[in-house]
Amino acid sequence: MVKAPKGWRHRTRHIYRKRVREKGAVPPLSLVLIDYKPGDKVIIDPNPAIWSGLPHRRFCGKVGEVVGKRGKAYLVKVRDGDVYKTIIVRPEHLRPFKQ
Structure with missing residues (x-):
């Protein structure tokens, strides 16, 4: 047996798979150039083509709140069970949350 x-x-x-019609496409600049402010709600939507700043798979699809900025990346507070965690995510993997 091989070890997992x-x-x-x-x-x-x-989880980290693009749909058929999205393959080969870079993220639209309109999503990358959005400037998030602290307190904004965002959806963590990983883009598997870009490895830098890629969040862990457990945060895929979660809604979080922007806490701050660190370089090009954003600090996002996400609920993981009963605990709130702060993760570092690049803007290519974020979408604005609209209610």
């Missing part, structure tokens, strides 16, 4: 992988991206075969 325990890497950072294990079990992401379907």
Whole structure:
């Protein structure tokens, strides 16, 4: 028997996959150039083509609140179970949350 992988991206075969009509496309500049302010709600939507600033798979699809900025990336506060965690995410992996 082969030991199961325990890497950072294990079990992401379907989560970090682009749909057929999205393959080869870079993220639209309109999404990348959005300037988020502290207190803004965002959806964590990972783009698998860009590895830098890619959040962990457990945060995929979660809604969080922007807390601050660190370089090009944003600090996003996300609820993980009963605990709030602050993760560092690049803007290519974020979408604005509209209620």
